[in-house]
Amino acid sequence: MITPGSPPQRRAVLWTCAAFAGGVLLHADRLPPWAVAVALALLTWRALTAGHTRAVPLPVRALLAALLAAVVLLRFRTWNGLTAGSTLLMLMAALKLTELRSARDLLVIVAAATFLLLSACLDRQDLPRVPLYALQAWLCCATLAVISASAMRARTALALAARSLLYALPLALALFLFFPRLQGAFWAIPRGGAALTGLSDSMTPGGIGELIAQYDIAFRVSFPAAVPPPQERYWRGPVLHLFDGRTWRVAPTVAAVAAPAAPDREATPYPQHIVEEPSERRWAFALDTPVRSAGTQLTTDSQLLATAPLTAATAFDVLSYTRVRSARPPSPLERRIDMSLPADANPRSRALALALRQHAADDSAFALALLEYFRRGGFQYTLTPGTLGMDSVDDFLFRSREGFCGHYASAFAALLRAAGVPARVVTGYLGGEWNPVGRFFVVRQSDAHAWVEAWLPARGWTRFDPTAAVEPERLRRGVLDLLPQGLSVSERLWRRSPWLLHLLQRWEAANAWWTDRVVRYDYASQLDLLARLGVRSPDVAWLGWAVAAGLALWLGALAWWLGREPRPLRASALPRAYRRLCRKLAARGVARQDTEGPLAYAARLAAQQPVLAAGGGAQLLQRYAQLRYGPPGTRHAQEVGDFARAVARLP
Amino acid sequence: MSGAATYGPPEAIARALAALTSVILGKPAQVRLCLACLLARGHLLIEDVPGVGKTTLAHALAQILGLQWQRVQFTSDLLPADIIGVSVFDRARQQFDFRRGPLFTQLLLADEVNRASPRTQSALLEAMEERQVSVDGHSWPLPQPFFVVATQNPHEQLGTFALPESQLDRFLMRVTLGYPDAAHERELLRGGERRELLAALPPALSAGDVLEAQQAVRQVHVSDPLLDYVQALIAASRAGTNTGPGLSPRAGQGLIRAAQAASYLAGRAAVLPEDVQQVLPAVAAHRLESREQTGAPGAGNDAVRLLQAVPVPV
Numbered sequence: 001m002i003t004p005g006s007p008p009q010r011r012a013v014l015w016t017c018a019a020f021a022g023g024v025l026l027h028a029d030r031l032p033p034w035a036v037a038v039a040l041a042l043l044t045w046r047a048l049t050a051g052h053t054r055a056v057p058l059p060v061r062a063l064l065a066a067l068l069a070a071v072v073l074l075r076f077r078t079w080n081g082l083t084a085g086s087t088l089l090m091l092m093a094a095l096k097l098t099e100l101r102s103a104r105d106l107l108v109i110v111a112a113a114t115f116l117l118l119s120a121c122l123d124r125q126d127l128p129r130v131p132l133y134a135l136q137a138w139l140c141c142a143t144l145a146v147i148s149a150s151a152m153r154a155r156t157a158l159a160l161a162a163r164s165l166l167y168a169l170p171l172a173l174a175l176f177l178f179f180p181r182l183q184g185a186f187w188a189i190p191r192g193g194a195a196l197t198g199l200s201d202s203m204t205p206g207g208i209g210e211l212i213a214q215y216d217i218a219f220r221v222s223f224p225a226a227v228p229p230p231q232e233r234y235w236r237g238p239v240l241h242l243f244d245g246r247t248w249r250v251a252p253t254v255a256a257v258a259a260p261a262a263p264d265r266e267a268t269p270y271p272q273h274i275v276e277e278p279s280e281r282r283w284a285f286a287l288d289t290p291v292r293s294a295g296t297q298l299t300t301d302s303q304l305l306a307t308a309p310l311t312a313a314t315a316f317d318v319l320s321y322t323r324v325r326s327a328r329p330p331s332p333l334e335r336r337i338d339m340s341l342p343a344d345a346n347p348r349s350r351a352l353a354l355a356l357r358q359h360a361a362d363d364s365a366f367a368l369a370l371l372e373y374f375r376r377g378g379f380q381y382t383l384t385p386g387t388l389g390m391d392s393v394d395d396f397l398f399r400s401r402e403g404f405c406g407h408y409a410s411a412f413a414a415l416l417r418a419a420g421v422p423a424r425v426v427t428g429y430l431g432g433e434w435n436p437v438g439r440f441f442v443v444r445q446s447d448a449h450a451w452v453e454a455w456l457p458a459r460g461w462t463r464f465d466p467t468a469a470v471e472p473e474r475l476r477r478g479v480l481d482l483l484p485q486g487l488s489v490s491e492r493l494w495r496r497s498p499w500l501l502h503l504l505q506r507w508e509a510a511n512a513w514w515t516d517r518v519v520r521y522d523y524a525s526q527l528d529l530l531a532r533l534g535v536r537s538p539d540v541a542w543l544g545w546a547v548a549a550g551l552a553l554w555l556g557a558l559a560w561w562l563g564r565e566p567r568p569l570r571a572s573a574l575p576r577a578y579r580r581l582c583r584k585l586a587a588r589g590v591a592r593q594d595t596e597g598p599l600a601y602a603a604r605l606a607a608q609q610p611v612l613a614a615g616g617g618a619q620l621l622q623r624y625a626q627l628r629y630g631p632p633g634t635r636h637a638q639e640v641g642d643f644a645r646a647v648a649r650l651p
Numbered sequence: 652m653s654g655a656a657t658y659g660p661p662e663a664i665a666r667a668l669a670a671l672t673s674v675i676l677g678k679p680a681q682v683r684l685c686l687a688c689l690l691a692r693g694h695l696l697i698e699d700v701p702g703v704g705k706t707t708l709a710h711a712l713a714q715i716l717g718l719q720w721q722r723v724q725f726t727s728d729l730l731p732a733d734i735i736g737v738s739v740f741d742r743a744r745q746q747f748d749f750r751r752g753p754l755f756t757q758l759l760l761a762d763e764v765n766r767a768s769p770r771t772q773s774a775l776l777e778a779m780e781e782r783q784v785s786v787d788g789h790s791w792p793l794p795q796p797f798f799v800v801a802t803q804n805p806h807e808q809l810g811t812f813a814l815p816e817s818q819l820d821r822f823l824m825r826v827t828l829g830y831p832d833a834a835h836e837r838e839l840l841r842g843g844e845r846r847e848l849l850a851a852l853p854p855a856l857s858a859g860d861v862l863e864a865q866q867a868v869r870q871v872h873v874s875d876p877l878l879d880y881v882q883a884l885i886a887a888s889r890a891g892t893n894t895g896p897g898l899s900p901r902a903g904q905g906l907i908r909a910a911q912a913a914s915y916l917a918g919r920a921a922v923l924p925e926d927v928q929q930v931l932p933a934v935a936a937h938r939l940e941s942r943e944q945t946g947a948p949g950a951g952n953d954a955v956r957l958l959q960a961v962p963v964p965v
Contacts, residue, residue, distance in 0.1 A: 575965045579965055582965075594963065595928075595958060595959060595961065595963055596963060597923050597925040597963050598924075599925050600925050626921070628876050629872070629876060629877050629921045629922060629923050629924075630874070630920065630921040631872040631874070631920070
């Protein structure tokens with residue numbers, strides 16, 4: 001048992017170090033490197049001096065604690081929040097390693113390691129990390145076992161911990177399924193929040209290129225009804241209005257609730273269920289053009305905005321129509337923004353636009369003429385274009401003539417504006433990969449795309465995709481299919497082998513299931529489940545009491561099960577093991593005589609084969625004598641099992 | 652959970668054992684058996700030719716166990732009253748007064764018990780069994796503990812009354828000493844009279860210690876597998892070849908008690924087959940061989956045959 005006063009055993013200290021190291025490593029890629037380094041350094045020092053744990057003098061400890069706390073405060077400006085809090089906890093627990101006076105101090109550190117596990121769970125809940133979390137929980141439990149009985153063998157401790165965790169599993173499941181969820185409150189902890197990968201609120205012609213090299217998933221879409229054809233799979237994102245001759249940016253004024261666009265008559269409705277990966281931004285991507293979605297705002301330029309930055313996987317149900325009629329013409333202010341060009345930039349393209357416009361009957365014909373220009377202009381679709389100068393449009397149209405979606409969209413919109421047609425760049429994604437296992441589309445960062453919308457008086461905002469004019473295949477296939485040099489070697493391998501691709505799809509389907517069913521399991525899902533079980537509209541208190549009663553039942557059953565009489569041992573187990581031992585010893589030249597008791601046999605063995613006797617033979621015979629003729633203890637069955645295994649191990 | 656773990660007997664018992672072996676040279680096994688017999692609350696019969704140290708052994712036992720003891724030399728004219736005591740009329744108080752005989756002691760050394768008449772023998776043996784004496788309608792309890800250590804001389808046929816089977820059964824063990832080996836004989840020859848040494852020997856135990864040890868012996872664990880073995884031995888003795896009725900249930904009980912004591916002396920908390928094997932010849936020999944004229948030193952072959960015939964159940 002734990003005696004609070006006794007100094008901790010070396011083994012217990014080492015186990016504790018391991019458990020704490022596990023907690024630190026779970027955070028290693030998220031917390032500041034210097035903090036992780038400090039924690040690991042203290043851990044290493046403690047592991048090396050685990051045998052003699054004299055406490056570091058109090059002034060030193062106090063100074064270090066104050067120093068580290070101050071550094072955390074300076075770095076994060078707070079001690080609250082997930083990142084700052086985890087950093088502080090990790091550092092203070094690491095400092096605790098310098099004052100190990102008793103087993104109780106070890107318990108404190110294991111508790112801290114468990115808290116680090118908890119904060120890691122709050123931080124990230126993706127499927128690949130689940131085994132890591134489980135391993136860490138296992139390690140922490142086994143460490144508790146070793147701390148309480150430092151002579152316990154590693155295997156015994158791990159087995160004990162695994163068994164305890166298994167006993168707890170039904171409990172955890174019941175709590176997960178039925179314990180009333182606090183809606184949103186608990187983990188709305190402020191996050192450190194570096195922006196994650198994904199589209200940004202501005203676009204330079206080459207900017208999207210970096211994104212295209214990333215294979216990460218942006219979102220998943222499933223269509224309960226009709227599935228849009230490939231050439232309509234434009235996923236609408238941020239709309240860029242401001243152009244400085246090189247960079248396109250979002251306009252700050254457009255983020256207002258708007259009346260949705262009206263669908264064309266006989267247009268197909270596309271209801272979608274979209275699960276977005278965390279992006280730290282408010283943008284919700286949806287099939288172009290979204291008209292309705294619960295829980296989001298629709299901007300005047302038809303972009304969906306979530307109510308808060310997406311810090312976790314979030315699902316939206318969206319209704320889109322691929323053909324819509326704009327609700328209203330742009331206001332004079334919007335018109336001015338969408339026609340503005342920097343005064344003296346890109347003079348050659350301005351001239352080109354005006355010349356083409358003169359030959360065209362109207363704006364619509366002009367836009368088509370522009371598309372034709374791109375189709376025939378000798379442009380090359382590539383992911384590795386040269387760099388462009390300050391007048392990026394001129395440079396692109398008349399010099400390099402190579403690029404990808406960003407370049408074409410930027411130039412196309414600039415040309416439209418030069419001829420007096422309101423135009424804007426829409427960023428988002430194009431395409432997506434069908435996952436037959438999970439029956440959803442996966443849209444990756446590599447599917448990032450940019451296209452143009454022009455205001456045509458007859459049809460409202462109309463989509464033009466100059467990239468498709470240059471490279472029509474882009475509509476049907478991903479960028480990386482067209483330009484495989486953008487892929488890393490391993491990704492090329494994924495795509496080369498159908499078997500691997502299928503594996504990847506299965507994995508992503510499993511991930512999707514995990515996100516939908518586990519990570520996003522909330523109060524509404526609980527009510528759903530209860531309704532399916534026949535409980536309609538329960539109140540939270542009732543649910544709480546029901547769960548408490550269930551817990552009490554389970555714990556009672558467990559206590560009864562663990563406290564019951566040990567199962568009667570099969571009477572033959574011990575003799576069988578003994579006969580096996582005798583056979584083994586006989587094979588080594590000392591056979592038991594019929595009338596010989598175990599100790600007499602052991603004595604003869606020691607006389608005739610001292611090495612064999614000392615190598616465990618004599619000890620096993622003594623253990624047999626004890627088990628066979630001694631008073632049976634409470635752990636008799638287990639000891640017989642141990643004996644049988646020890647016999648089996650004897651060579 | 653210290654079933655067979657060796658932890659050693661209590662220190663005082665170990666000292667007693669050491670003291671005994673220092674007096675009775677070269678006979679550690681017999682000395683151990685004698686002590687085991689007494690700790691198992693049994694009476695002891697020492698049988699051997701004259702001059703091998705029977706009396707010295709009995710004397711040493713009494714001395715080292717720290718018991719109050721009496722010695723009675725049995726002769727053919729010894730009367731029961733000579734050992735039990737007599738009722739004498741006290742004229743002053745006008746009533747009979749019981750004068751206790753030498754039997755009222757903690758350890759009675761009955762020398763050459765087979766020389767007494769059967770009547771005297773049975774008086775003694777009844778007292779051994781009952782641990783009390785009835786005279787003139789009164790019961791007088793014997794002291795605690797109470798041991799009889801009897802010696803007999805097998806070769807002296809003239810003027811002896813052999814103990815009948817029923818009486819022999821009252822002795823838990825019969826121990827034979829045998830001649831010492833050459834080295835110890837030389838030491839004996841050089842060392843002079845052992846009995847003088849005895850007088851100088853301090854007692855290693857007290858009567859209370861002995862009672863306590865007897866209690867502890869009762870606590871030594873006897874497992875079912877061991878009972879299987881003992882039953883197999885008893886059954887084999889009854890099915891046996893030429894030796895009469897075999898071991899009685901009382902003999903079986905005695906065997907287990909003796910084995911418990913042997914296990915206790917070996918410092919174990921549970922009886923092992925080895926303990927049974929150690930005490931069986933001493934416990935069984937005089938019961939199995941009583942039909943024949945009791946043999947020479949080294950008798951007990953029937954018991955040894957029994958041990959060789961019955962396997963230890965696995």
